[in-house]
Amino acid sequence: MCTGQNQSYKTRVLMNPSKMVQSSPQSPSQSKHLTLEIFTTQISDDDLSSITHALKRAYGTLIEICPGEPHELPSQAYHRQRNQYDADYLLRYALRQKNRDIVLWIIPHDLYISQMNFIFGLAHYFQGAVLSLFRLNSDDLKQKEAIHEIGHVLGLPHCTNTCVMHYSNSLGEAQRKSLSLCDRCKRILNI
Numbered sequence: 001m002c003t004g005q006n007q008s009y010k011t012r013v014l015m016n017p018s019k020m021v022q023s024s025p026q027s028p029s030q031s032k033h034l035t036l037e038i039f040t041t042q043i044s045d046d047d048l049s050s051i052t053h054a055l056k057r058a059y060g061t062l063i064e065i066c067p068g069e070p071h072e073l074p075s076q077a078y079h080r081q082r083n084q085y086d087a088d089y090l091l092r093y094a095l096r097q098k099n100r101d102i103v104l105w106i107i108p109h110d111l112y113i114s115q116m117n118f119i120f121g122l123a124h125y126f127q128g129a130v131l132s133l134f135r136l137n138s139d140d141l142k143q144k145e146a147i148h149e150i151g152h153v154l155g156l157p158h159c160t161n162t163c164v165m166h167y168s169n170s171l172g173e174a175q176r177k178s179l180s181l182c183d184r185c186k187r188i189l190n191i
């Protein structure tokens with residue numbers, strides 16, 4: 001129950017921006033019915049509603065989505081020269097603040113981690129993820145990347161099938177990849 005508490009690709013791509021996952025996958029059985037708290041920072045109601053519905057559609061009863069509080073971005077995470085936020089810092093911050101099993105923090109600003117020009121999102125297996133809408137200029141892309149990051153949080157690695165868990169080397173590839181999980185990924189999650 002959810003009651004109670006509540007640079008771009010101009011020059012080169014060093015690594016795949018939707019490839020960023022830290023720590024190792026664990027048993028999929030650990031991903032059963034997790035409560036997901038959504039943090040937002042200056043995200044429109046339309047975006048939040050669209051992403052929430054997409055996550056429910058993708059994961060069904062595997063996750064229970066609990067409304068979270070709006071959160072200010074910690075100034076320590078801002079890199080002035082890059083005009084981007086440090087995704088690793090934000091994710092660790094969110095993991096300390098969360099009140100549920102897992103957390104998704106959706107922000108409108110651009111994200112980076114070291115060695116990368118930018119990333120769309122960053123996930124820790126079975127803990128949480130941070131997602132930037134900065135470069136995602138359609139509902140379709142926002143939904144895909146949210147489903148992708150939560151897929152990692154539920155223990156899914158990248159997938160080579162026609163699948164939302166396929167990694168994307170560019171915004172164009174993100175646009176072309178499927179909005180849905182493939183049968184193999186669904187089997188891993190038992191959905």
Ligand SMILES: [Zn+2]
Nearest residue numbers: 018019020167
């Ligand atoms: Zn990924």
Ligand SMILES: [Zn+2]
Nearest residue numbers: 159163182185
């Ligand atoms: Zn798949």
